[in-house]
Amino acid sequence: MKTYIRIVYLTLGLVMSASTAGAGDFDGTRPLLIAVNRVMECTPADGCREVTPASVQLPQFLRIDFAKKAILPGRAADNFPPSAIERTEIVDGKLILQGAEDGYEKMRDGLGWTMAISAESGQVVLTASGDQVAFVVFGAALPQ
Numbered sequence: 001m002k003t004y005i006r007i008v009y010l011t012l013g014l015v016m017s018a019s020t021a022g023a024g025d026f027d028g029t030r031p032l033l034i035a036v037n038r039v040m041e042c043t044p045a046d047g048c049r050e051v052t053p054a055s056v057q058l059p060q061f062l063r064i065d066f067a068k069k070a071i072l073p074g075r076a077a078d079n080f081p082p083s084a085i086e087r088t089e090i091v092d093g094k095l096i097l098q099g100a101e102d103g104y105e106k107m108r109d110g111l112g113w114t115m116a117i118s119a120e121s122g123q124v125v126l127t128a129s130g131d132q133v134a135f136v137v138f139g140a141a142l143p144q
Contacts, residue, residue, distance in 0.1 A: 025143035026095050026119045028088055032141045033074055034062040034124055040136040048136075056135060063144075064097070071097075071115075083113070093119045117141050 026032070041056060042048040053060050061074025070082040087098040097115040111130030117123070126137035 026117050026122055026141060027090065028066050028095055031066065031144040032064040032117070033144055034064065034139045034141050036060050036062065036137055036139045038138040042134045042136070043132055053137075058137065062139075064141075071099075090119070095119060 036053050036058060039051050039053050039056060039058060040048050041051045057080070059073040059075070059078040059080050061078075063072045063074050064070075064085075065072060066085075066088075068082075069085040069088075071085060072082045073080040083101060084099055085097050086100065087096075089096045095117040097117070098113065100110065100112045102110045109130060111128045111133075113126060113128035115124060115126040122141040122143075124137075124139040124141050126135075126139070128135045128137075
């Protein structure tokens with residue numbers, strides 16, 4: 001229970017810090033730490049439902065390393081491969097990142113993704129879609 005409370009306080013702190021950060025903090029020049037707050041999984045058969053990050057193999061925290069053009073797990077203990085950032089652009093006050101993942105070998109699980117980070121607040125929306133599935137992830141970014 002104490003760990004859960006710490007995560008809640010850390011997430012709230014990240015949201016509050018992100019909302020007071022400067023616009024230059026979210027322009028792709030500084031590394032970011034993303035706290036994943038909510039994950040929605042959508043399929044044609046079942047509609048959309050909230051799921052845990054772990055159930056869709058997403059770390060609770062993500063690091064964005066713009067120098068390496070990669071999204072990495074936020075903690076070294078999280079064993080997730082990096083995601084390559086293939087495109088970066090600033091559009092209407094949002095930093096937009098895009099990429100595509102092949103997934104696991106011998107599985108048809110590839111998907112494309114787009115992440116939008118508000119330059120004003122640091123709020124994050126990540127969308128990803130593949131065959132008959134889509135994900136919407138909400139979070140908050142904190143400059144590092």
